[in-house]
Amino acid sequence: MADLIDAINNTTPDKDEKEVKMMAPLVLAYMGDSIFEVYIRNYVISRGNFSVHQLHKQATKYVKAKAQATIVHALEKELNEEEWAIVKKGRNQKSATVPKNAELIDYKYATGFEALLGYLYYTGKIQRLKELMEKSIDIINVELNK
Known part of the structure; x- marks a missing residue:
């Protein structure tokens, strides 16, 4: 995982916080979705030698809208005011698509979570980004073991 975070550190765009706050939330979510997907894929690959199909099934448990909604609700009290404002x-945001395999409210909170990850990436708050993604894995692992 350290290599992945180092790679993210080395590719962080040179944007100031004011510029990032002006970005469309769905653009932030677009980037946050990508970052989280790569992080989770790396996580499931690190857990053992599985077929691509098995890896995909495992990763989906973490990245689906319901899981991300669960994550953001579990993290809510740990988020500062600025972070929660980004989630909201x-x-x-109104999305052009309607989820087919998720409840609309879960989809909306998942978008908020992804926007937060994109925001942390673009503002260079990589340690916080890493911390929240690590906690996300723990949150879903607890849910999966219930």
Whole structure:
């Protein structure tokens, strides 16, 4: 995982916080989705030698809308005011697509979560990004073991 975080550190765009706050929440979510997907794929690959199909099934448990909604609700009290504002902006965006395999409210919170990850990436808050993604894995692992 350290190599992945190092790679993210080395590719962080040179944007100031004011510029990032002006970005569309769905653009932040687009990037956050990609970052989280790569992080989770790396995580499931690190757990053992599985077929690509098995890896995909495992990864889906972490990246699906319901899981991300669960994550954001579990993290809510740990998020500062600014972070929660980003989640709410992402959650409240109107999407051009309607989820077919998710409840709309879960989809909206998942979008908010992804927007937060994109925001942390673009503002260079990589340690916080890493911390939240690590906690996300723990949250879903607890859910999966219930």
